[in-house]
Amino acid sequence: MAKILSKSCLAPAVYEFLVDTPLIAHKCQPGQFVMIRTEENSERIPLTIADFDREKGTITLIVQAVGNTTKHLCETFEEGDDILDVVGPLGRPSEMGKFGTVVCVGGGIGVAPVYPIARAYHELGNKVISVIGARNKDLIIWRDKMEAISDEVIITTDDGSEGHKGFVTDPVREMLEKGEQVDLVLAIGPVIMMKNVAATTKPFGTKTTVSLNTIMVDGTGMCGGCRVTVGDETKFACVDGPEFDGHKVDFANLMQRQLMYKDQESLEYSCGGHCKCVEE
C-alpha cells in the first residue's frame, strides 16, 4: 500500500500524484516505471516514475484518465488515500552519459517521463534542448520544471495557441536540416508521435531513443504481453526496455498491439467502468 500525499490537476483529465513509497524512491533511476493496482478488482497498469525525492521517500506519477484504471485512480483517489499496490522500480534505467547535445521531446503527458531523464542528462553536463508538444496550451504540463533543467525549451501546439503551431517533429526537423549538432534525441509520448520523431531523425542518422508504454500484466518479464518487434527480434518492454532504438521499433506492430483490448475497454465504458451492474 502506498499513501497519496498530494494530488493536483495539471490539465483537463491529467493529474499529478505524489506517492509515499520510500523503498522505490530510494532505488529508482530515470526511465524506470512502477506497476500499480488501485483496488482488489483493479488491473495492473504501468506508470512511469515522473519524479522522485529520495530524502522524502516519494515518487511522482502523472496520470491521464484514459482507460478504466487510470480513470478510477484520477476520479476517486484523493490525498490521504492508499493505492493498494505499487511495485517497482521496474524496467532498465535510461542509458546515461555525456553525449553532447540532447533533444528531449515530450508529447502530451509524455513530458512527465521525459523530465527525470532530461534532468539527469542536464546534470551530466549535456546541452538539453526540450521540445514540448500538446494539442493546445491548456494541455501543456510541467513547462516550468522543464525550463529549469533545459538550456532551451521549444513549445509546439497543434492549434497554435502556444508556441509554434504544428507538431514536435517540426523543430526537430528544422534543427537537423540546419545542420545543428544533435547527438541524441529522446522522444516519449503517444506512439504515433514517437513513430514520427523516429522517422524524422532517421534520414539524418541521429540516434533516437523512445520509451514504450505497452500493455503489461506483471511488468516483470512474466507475461510477454508487452512484446515489441525491435529490428529482427522480439523484445519485452518491461525487462528489455522500456527504452529502445526508435529506428528499429516496429511501430505499426506496436500500434496494432495497443488495440488488443479496445472492444473490451468500450464494454467497460458502456457501463461506466467500475459499476456494479454486472455483479454475479
Added chain:
Amino acid sequence: MRGGMRNPMPEQPADVRNKNFKEVALGYDMKTAVDEAERCLHCPKPLCVTGCPVNVEIPNFIAAVKEGNMEEAIKILKRKNSLPAVCGRVCPQENQCESKCVLGIKGQSVAIGRLERFVADYAREHGLDNVDNEKAAPNGKKVAIVGSGPSGLTAAGDLAKMGYDVTIFEALHAPGGVLMYGIPEFRLPKEIVQHEIDSLKKLGVKVMVDAVIGRVFTIQELFEEEGFDAIYVGTGAGLPHFMNIEGENLNGVYSANEFLTRVNLMRAYQFPKVATPVYVGKKVAVVGAGNVAMDAARTAKRLGAEQVYIVYRRSEEEMPARKEEIGHAREEGIELRLLNNPVRILGNEKGWVTGMECIKMELGEPDASGRRSPVAIKGSEYVLDVDMVVMAIGQGPNPLLKQTTHDLETNKRGNIVADENGATSIPGVFAGGDIVTGAATVISAMGAGKKAAHAIDEYLKNK
C-alpha cells in the same frame, strides 16, 4: 490382500465442468478414503516413500487414515510435506510414489495422491492442520526467501519450524507463485493456496508482496542493510518462450503465462466485474503438450471457445503432461493435433490472428532427450482455422535478479548454478526449484526447497 482396482475419483461431468471454473475432481469422502487406505499392504520396505521427492511417510499416514485418525494422518503428512493439499492435487503421483507401489505390478496402485488430498482437505475443513507444535525456539537468525512459489513456501515453512526468522519477498501482489498465477482454479482452488500461506504466517513467516528483489533490494543489500544471514532464491521459470515464427506478435497470440495469469491471478473470467480483460477466440490453438498447455486449452474452453486444439509436434507418447490431465482435456472436448508443428501464424489487415499454418510430422531417430525426434513431412502444410493461439512451449528463468547480481553464477540458459544442496556461487545464497533446474514440477521444487532449508540450517550453525 484386497489388491484389484483403486477407488475412482468422483468428478464433475465433463460437459458440465468445461463451462465452469469449479474444481474438476471432487475428492474422496471418509468412507471411500478408509476403504482405499485398507488396500495398502504396509510393505516392510515401502518403495512408495523412495518415489516421493520429499519422502513422505506414506504407509504411516495411510495407516492413520485406516484407523480414521485424521489428526495423526495430517501430522505425519506435514512432517515432510508442508503443502499436502496442493501436492495431493498436482503431483504426478503416477510417476512418483504410486509408480513404486507393489499393488501396481498386477493391478492398480494405492491412490496415494487422492488419500493425501483427502487428509489435507479434511484437516483444513476441521481445523486440524495447525500442527506447528514442533516449532523450535527462535534462534535470532534471519533468512530471506525470494519468490513465494512451492519451493520458497516449503523452504520458508521448514526454516520457520527450525526457529529462523523468515521473510518471503514476492514480486506480484499475491503470494503463491505458479500456484496462484499459473495453475487454474479448476485444478487447484486458490482458497487452498491461501490457506497454506496463512498457515505459514501462523508459523511466524512474514510475507512482503510487491517486492521485486534485485530492484527494491539487491541480494547484497538483503545481507548488508536488511540484516539477513542467508537467502534462498526460488524465483521459478517465469519468462515465457516463443517459437520465433512469423506472425507471433499478432493480436490474439498469447504466451500461456499471460493467458493464465490474466485468468487466474487477475480473475479476467469475471470481466467486466474485474478490470482485467482477456481475449478468447472461437477457435483456439494451444501449442505444446505439457500440463501448462492442458491448463491453457481447458481454460479457453471454459471461457467459451467453441473449438480448442492442442498442437504438438511429437506423438501422444511423448506428451509431457500428466496422463490424467490429457484424459481430462479430451473428455472436455479438446482436440489433439499430434505430429503437427506450427510454421507461421496468419493475420488479417488489422493484425489479428486468422489461422495457423502447420506442417505434419513423423517420428525419426531418437534425439538427445531419448525421445524420437519429429521430422517434417515435405509438402504437408495446411492452415488450421483458428483466431487465437496460445504458446505453451515452456518458460525460462527470469533475468531480473541476475541483472543486478552479477556475481551470481548462471549457466548459458540463465539458470542459477547450484549444488545438490542449493548452494550458489555466493556464500549464504542458496537456490532451488525451476530457477535452477528449468521448468519442472511443483513437488521437485518443494524437494529443492526442503533440501536447501537443511543446507541453510547447516550453513548458519557452522557460520
